[in-house]
Amino acid sequence: MSEVSVVAPDGGELVELGPARVRILEDGGTTAHRLGIGEITLAPHSEGPPQHRHAQHDEGFYVVSGAARFTVGQTVYEAPKGTLVMIPPGAPHTFANPGDEPVVLLNTFTPDLYVQYFRDLRDTLASSHEMTADATVEATVEVMSRYGTTAATDFA
DSSP states (O other): OOOOOOOOTTOSEEEEETTEEEEEEEOSTTTTTSOEEEEEEEOTTEEOSOOEEESSOEEEEEEEESEEEEEETTEEEEEETTOEEEEOTTOOBEEEEOSSSOEEEEEEEESSTTHHHHHHHHHHHHHSSSOOHHHHHHHHHHHHHTTTEEEOGGGO
């Protein structure tokens, strides 16, 4: 029989990334790496990552609470609680929290390739002292590149 994973409300692996906190709920270990799941909490008035494209995985976002803003290319989508956003490989995208309350997003990766990105980004940012905003973006883009992801500079 296969192992079943049950993650309690206070369980999972926490990854702190400045204004974002990621709680890894499924790192692919239970799903034979077909699916990874995280919970992202983004502080009020915070930007997410630079707009980017994934080459090797689909990404999904379900807005659990708060209201997010997704930008896909040049199109902006307001995403209140209950909204599902699915991003196929190749689609340029980013997200932000323009509101006064934290946003909580359930985030999926199919396959689970991007789970390790969050750990690597945490470690890269922690090893760099007093990073400027530009240096943080550069570090983020470099870590993304390890996971089949490129900055969507045509929409920067």
